[in-house]
Amino acid sequence: MIETGRVCVKTVGREAGKFCVILDVLKDGFVLVTGPKAATTVKRRKCSIHHVEPTPVTVKIKKNASDDDVLAAYKQAGVFKKLGIKEPTAKEIEKARDAERKRLAKAKTEKAKPEAKKKEPEAEPKKAEEKPEAEKAAPAKKEPAKKKQEAKTVKKPAAKKAVKKTTKKAEPKKK
Amino acid sequence: MPTPAQRSRSFRKRRVATPGGKINIHYTKKKPAVPKCGSCGKRLHGVPRALPSDVKKLPKSRKRPERPYGGNLCPECARQKIRIKNMERWEND
Numbered sequence: 001m002i003e004t005g006r007v008c009v010k011t012v013g014r015e016a017g018k019f020c021v022i023l024d025v026l027k028d029g030f031v032l033v034t035g036p037k038a039a040t041t042v043k044r045r046k047c048s049i050h051h052v053e054p055t056p057v058t059v060k061i062k063k064n065a066s067d068d069d070v071l072a073a074y075k076q077a078g079v080f081k082k083l084g085i086k087e088p089t090a091k092e093i094e095k096a097r098d099a100e101r102k103r104l105a106k107a108k109t110e111k112a113k114p115e116a117k118k119k120e121p122e123a124e125p126k127k128a129e130e131k132p133e134a135e136k137a138a139p140a141k142k143e144p145a146k147k148k149q150e151a152k153t154v155k156k157p158a159a160k161k162a163v164k165k166t167t168k169k170a171e172p173k174k175k
Numbered sequence: 176m177p178t179p180a181q182r183s184r185s186f187r188k189r190r191v192a193t194p195g196g197k198i199n200i201h202y203t204k205k206k207p208a209v210p211k212c213g214s215c216g217k218r219l220h221g222v223p224r225a226l227p228s229d230v231k232k233l234p235k236s237r238k239r240p241e242r243p244y245g246g247n248l249c250p251e252c253a254r255q256k257i258r259i260k261n262m263e264r265w266e267n268d
Contacts, residue, residue, distance in 0.1 A: 009261045011254045017243040053261050056268055 002031065002049055007057040007079065015042045019083050020052070021070055024063050036067035038088040038096040039074065057082055067096070177202050212249035222246050 002008075006022045010033075020042040024032040029049045035042030044067065059073045071093070074080055080087045088096075177186075181202040189201040210222040221240045223230055230238060239246025244253040 009257065011257045012250070014241045016253065017257050017260075053258050055261060056265050 001054040002052070004063055005059045005061050005073075006054050007059060007083070008033070008052040008054050010042060010047070010051060011053050012051040018042050019055075019085065021059060021061065022052075023061070023065055023070075032064065034067055034070060036070050036088075036096065037099070038067070038093045039071065039080075039085060044100075067100075068093075210246070212252055213247050214252045215249060217249045217251075219246065219249060 002022060002025060004022055004024060008020055008022060010016055010018050010020055018035065019040045020033045020035050022031050022033055023044075026032060026046065030046050031049055031052060032045075033042065033047045033052065034044040037043050057077075057079060059070070059077050059079060061070055061073050065073070071088070075087070079085075177200075185205055186202045187205045189203055191199050191201050193199055204226060206224055207226065209224055210219040211217065212219060223233060223238065240250075242250070242253060244256060248256065
């Protein structure tokens with residue numbers, strides 16, 4: 001039942017009860033999965049087979065297909081009607097794309113930093129080995145729980161967010 | 176003597192040692208029951224055990240786990256329920 005193109009329901013976590021598609025079957029009982037986020041709010045992520053429940057619906061997609069390809073395949077196969085999901089508007093799709101772009105940019109900056117740190121501390125070889133592996137698995141998730149030195153860099157985007165919030169609040173008042 | 180309002184079983188007596196060496200009795204409101212799973216009765220995590228007036232002040236995300244059936248069913252029972260619902264949905268196909 002578990003193969004690329006199989007539509008599933010997530011049973012665990014905040015995405016529980018939501019639909020997703022299997023993009024690739026990985027090692028050790030893991031699976032690459034996406035909603036896509038614009039359609040069902042399920043992120044593109046690795047996930048255990050035990051956290052996924054298959055449905056009889058399938059879609060024709062390639063291995064590791066992009067979210068746009070998946071959305072197109074959904075349209076062709078009429079999956080939105082079958083699952084009872086709303087088709088995402090162009091705005092929603094673009095929003096998801098923007099978020100993905102930001103996530104990738106953040107992951108890049110983080111990957112560059114731990115490599116520089118590796119050379120400095122030789123006393124902690126075990127920790128240095130563990131951290132990059134964890135980042136590969138979930139680069140977006142582990143951002144907040146970073147080391148103290150990186151906290152300085154993390155503060156900057158937080159400040160930007162605060163500015164954005166204030167602007168958002170100010171806009172509706174003008175209207 | 177406690178005030179008449181405090182002469183109730185919904186109050187708990189707390190013994191408090193004063194600086195003068197006396198032991199005074201303070202009356203505090205009892206906590207509500209522990210939140211439990213609706214189907215198996217297991218204790219629920221992530222749900223505050225506080226008075227309703229205090230729970231009201233919390234943000235929504237701190238009142239219950241952000242998952243379907245969060246705060247009502249334990250994760251295992253919720254998983255089962257989602258699975259059964261999914262199976263029932265496709266039975267006729």
